[in-house]
Amino acid sequence: MNREGAETYLRLLAESGMREALAHGPGSPRTWGPAGGRAKMTVVGQVLVMVGALDTETFEEIVADFDLALNVRPLRGPVGQRTVIAAPVASPPAKAFQAVAAARVSMPRSQSVRSRPGDGDTRAGRFVPVGLTVPFHHAGVGGELHLLSYAHTGPGARFIVAWGMRTQPLQHMMGMQRLDLIPFDRFTVTDDRGARYQLDCVLAGHPEWTGELSLSPTPPRDVRWLDVTAPPSFAVRVDLRPPGPAGDEAQVTQTRYSPGERLLIVLAERLLTTAPDAQQLRPGAERMRRQLHPMATNLGDIVAALETADVLSPLSPVPARLATLCASLDFDGHGLAVPPALKLPEPWLSLLAHYQRRKPDPPPVHEGYAGLAADLPEIDGIRLALLGLHHTGEGSSLHVLARGLIPESKPGPLGIDRGFPLSIWLRDSGGRWHATRPADRRWTDGECTARLHLVPPLTRPTDWVEVLASGQSAEVRITLPLRWGYPS
Amino acid sequence: MNERPNDPWFASLPGCEAQLPCGSGRHVVRWEAGELRLADHADPEAELVLAALGGEKARCVEVAQAWGRHAEDLTVLAVGPRGPADEIVVSWEDVDAAAQGGGRGVLPSSGPWPGPPHGPMRLAVPFSGPPVAAAVQAAARRAQAHRAEAEQAWQRRNDMLSLLALGHGFQTRLIGQVVTAHADRRDERDEPGRSSGPALTAALAGRLAPVAEQWLGIDPDQVVVSLHRAEGWGSVELAGRGEERRLLVSLPAGWLARVWAPGLALIGRHLVVAVQRAGWPDARVLALSAPGREPVSLEAHADGGSSGAGDRPHWEI
Numbered sequence A: 001m002n003r004e005g006a007e008t009y010l011r012l013l014a015e016s017g018m019r020e021a022l023a024h025g026p027g028s029p030r031t032w033g034p035a036g037g038r039a040k041m042t043v044v045g046q047v048l049v050m051v052g053a054l055d056t057e058t059f060e061e062i063v064a065d066f067d068l069a070l071n072v073r074p075l076r077g078p079v080g081q082r083t084v085i086a087a088p089v090a091s092p093p094a095k096a097f098q099a100v101a102a103a104r105v106s107m108p109r110s111q112s113v114r115s116r117p118g119d120g121d122t123r124a125g126r127f128v129p130v131g132l133t134v135p136f137h138h139a140g141v142g143g144e145l146h147l148l149s150y151a152h153t154g155p156g157a158r159f160i161v162a163w164g165m166r167t168q169p170l171q172h173m174m175g176m177q178r179l180d181l182i183p184f185d186r187f188t189v190t191d192d193r194g195a196r197y198q199l200d201c202v203l204a205g206h207p208e209w210t211g212e213l214s215l216s217p218t219p220p221r222d223v224r225w226l227d228v229t230a231p232p233s234f235a236v237r238v239d240l241r242p243p244g245p246a247g248d249e250a251q252v253t254q255t256r257y258s259p260g261e262r263l264l265i266v267l268a269e270r271l272l273t274t275a276p277d278a279q280q281l282r283p284g285a286e287r288m289r290r291q292l293h294p295m296a297t298n299l300g301d302i303v304a305a306l307e308t309a310d311v312l313s314p315l316s317p318v319p320a321r322l323a324t325l326c327a328s329l330d331f332d333g334h335g336l337a338v339p340p341a342l343k344l345p346e347p348w349l350s351l352l353a354h355y356q357r358r359k360p361d362p363p364p365v366h367e368g369y370a371g372l373a374a375d376l377p378e379i380d381g382i383r384l385a386l387l388g389l390h391h392t393g394e395g396s397s398l399h400v401l402a403r404g405l406i407p408e409s410k411p412g413p414l415g416i417d418r419g420f421p422l423s424i425w426l427r428d429s430g431g432r433w434h435a436t437r438p439a440d441r442r443w444t445d446g447e448c449t450a451r452l453h454l455v456p457p458l459t460r461p462t463d464w465v466e467v468l469a470s471g472q473s474a475e476v477r478i479t480l481p482l483r484w485g486y487p488s
Numbered sequence B: 001m002n003e004r005p006n007d008p009w010f011a012s013l014p015g016c017e018a019q020l021p022c023g024s025g026r027h028v029v030r031w032e033a034g035e036l037r038l039a040d041h042a043d044p045e046a047e048l049v050l051a052a053l054g055g056e057k058a059r060c061v062e063v064a065q066a067w068g069r070h071a072e073d074l075t076v077l078a079v080g081p082r083g084p085a086d087e088i089v090v091s092w093e094d095v096d097a098a099a100q101g102g103g104r105g106v107l108p109s110s111g112p113w114p115g116p117p118h119g120p121m122r123l124a125v126p127f128s129g130p131p132v133a134a135a136v137q138a139a140a141r142r143a144q145a146h147r148a149e150a151e152q153a154w155q156r157r158n159d160m161l162s163l164l165a166l167g168h169g170f171q172t173r174l175i176g177q178v179v180t181a182h183a184d185r186r187d188e189r190d191e192p193g194r195s196s197g198p199a200l201t202a203a204l205a206g207r208l209a210p211v212a213e214q215w216l217g218i219d220p221d222q223v224v225v226s227l228h229r230a231e232g233w234g235s236v237e238l239a240g241r242g243e244e245r246r247l248l249v250s251l252p253a254g255w256l257a258r259v260w261a262p263g264l265a266l267i268g269r270h271l272v273v274a275v276q277r278a279g280w281p282d283a284r285v286l287a288l289s290a291p292g293r294e295p296v297s298l299e300a301h302a303d304g305g306s307s308g309a310g311d312r313p314h315w316e317i
Helices: A005-023 A037-048 A058-073 A096-102 A259-278 A284-297 A300-308 A318-328 A347-357 B043-050 B059-069 B074-081 B092-097 B130-165 B168-184 B199-214 B254-260
Strands: A126-139 A139-153 A156-165 A188-191 A196-203 A210-216 A225-230 A234-239 A249-252 A368-370 A383-392 A393-404 A423-428 A431-443 A447-455 A463-470 A474-481 B014-024 B027-032 B033-040 B222-225 B233-240 B246-253 B270-277 B283-287 B295-300
Touching: A005 A037, A005 A300, A005 B199, A037 A058, A037 A259, A037 A284, A037 A300, A037 B092, A058 B074, A126 A225, A126 A383, A139 A234, A156 A383, A188 A259, A188 B283, A210 B130, A259 A284, A259 A300, A259 A318, A259 A347, A259 A423, A259 A431, A284 A300, A300 A318, A318 A347, A318 B033, A347 A423, A383 A463, A383 A474, A393 A423, A393 A431, A447 B222, B014 B059, B014 B168, B027 B059, B027 B168, B033 B059, B043 B059, B043 B092, B043 B199, B059 B130, B074 B130, B074 B199, B092 B130, B130 B168, B168 B199, B199 B222, B199 B246, B199 B254, B199 B270, B254 B270
Parallel strands: B222 B246
Antiparallel strands: A126 A139, A139 A156, A139 A383, A156 A210, A188 A196, A188 A225, A196 A210, A225 A234, A249 A474, A368 A383, A383 A393, A393 A447, A423 A431, A423 A463, A431 A447, A463 A474, B014 B027, B027 B033, B233 B246, B270 B283, B283 B295
16 A cells, blocks of 8 residues: 555645635635535545545644645635635544455355354354234234344344334324334243343334344343233244255355455445435435535546555556446546446446336335344454345335444545445345445444345335345355235 | 755845834844844843743744744645745734634634633542542543643644744745755654655645746646655656646755745746755756756856845846
């Protein structure tokens, strides 16, 4: 990695920005606008920090010096006044990509099978697909609790759940959360040895009808089944024994993306999952446009900076794919000097085909949930477990549990989710690919359970899904059969 | 052609001076032969001792201290002027306002430029029991570190503004001094392992590109600059055509101190690439009439020849 080259690139970009400011005035939008010198410098600097080619302190110093240099010069430009309020230096990017770059890959280069779906590997964690519904009714409140999967890891055991309310009681109409109305204290859980457990519900976020039910105390690792009884006396037995082969084994392919390529792929997926929304007149579109614009208009400089830093080969095919993507999404002015690629990765093509289809989307599938569980082999030091799929009127979601992530509470630059550096794609049985975007997550003792929003949502019932999880060093594919449950 | 001059980097720079408010009057600060001199303070070191004992520190003395503190500070290159037409305007009122935390809009609201540090920080956590005590001590250490950092940044901000308030002549001389301090130890790295190469390359590019524009009419963004690290003066070549045209320049970082700072960069349609015999008001320079040509030795003479022309000297062949 050429750290000196990276710093030189950024400092030269700052000089170019200074020249522009001196020519047009320090307060000019050409300096401070989204495509201006400061934005360009900030975006490129953030990218260099993300791949570990530049340290945060140097990046902040360069931006602070740039701001001071502009602020001590008299205004000659047409816009603004002497008091130029410098936009804050964007929060320093996390070390996600650096961590990925440093992560050990324990798998051999050839295909490697580390686990079967829901094989109940007790060393790494125990993940069992459930797919059962528990109806409940108490004090005028009725509904169904859908158990998607059971996960037992270091911090404890929990069910990944979704629930539905059949009645709309007065309390709910008065604004009470649905969760408050579910009589969890009336639920009982008993194991095959007669031990009893308490259920504690934790919301995964919005929508309010998904979450986790943790069991307290934690059941033994070798528990065979759990009886879940809901008021007044509905009971289901959750079989936790290894279910036997279900679906294919996970296929692991070693990949050798450089940190720069990996970052560009993440940027491309960011464009793919948000650009269509940003181009439409819908709530949040303006915010998305503001986030995407500095990225899309500075891609040329981003690529040049990554090449200078020796984290992206000049022979890499990824910039050309990005150029094709920008052209397909009508993003002009990206500054990429390479000719567009003729071939794109299949998932990207599938998503572009979806966006470019002129026909309206078919009506969404019914609300439903599918229990699934698969513990995937490690990718870039991150171990991912798939824990369920559900679909509502608001969209489709994949539930996952990740171990080995670096907690990151602040949003990343360019809208990149620094806390979730893996790419997860899902192919339905109709052959359509769906990208994922983290929607909400919860941390418990170093583990992260997350709900990933599918883009686009499922529009047809699917009998199976192929999940493709990829990072810098490897990609994992697994096909899982689905058995959907539908709320009554 | 490859001779290494023994004369000091500043030999082609005349003295310059500035007036600044100090105490109840206005005092003169002078730069001569590479040093800052306080004309109205006979014994600055004695004044420093008195200030350490609680007396008031004279502004002239503060400025001299700031000069010393920043004589190797690469930020000076990023903030300072890029050429004679690049005007930086910081008044002593701005400096006073910034010192009081006002800033009058001169300073960015972010970055390492916080307001003045306030009084001792109090901890709200009561001291009780070993774990709490440890936590309190850790919090106190963090608070102390934060306060020290804030004080350092505040000092740095005020220093920088004071140095800029001295005017263009002092700004260019300070750039020369900073470059000279780093030019001969380019490969050394500071504590975090960073080298001064990137900052020197950018400083050279930022100041040479406008000169090249004047010289050849080339777009400054088409000027590609690198640091020349070997023997000799370097190279200047033109490559490509149209949009792809590039002026490839490789010069030593010391060019900024010996050529650019004294205003020798462009004389009589020649790009000066080195100073063979430094001096004021007469110097002998090595200059190019066009890219790719062999440099020629020229005698240069500065207008005026007195210290009054010191801010922006004008040289002719």
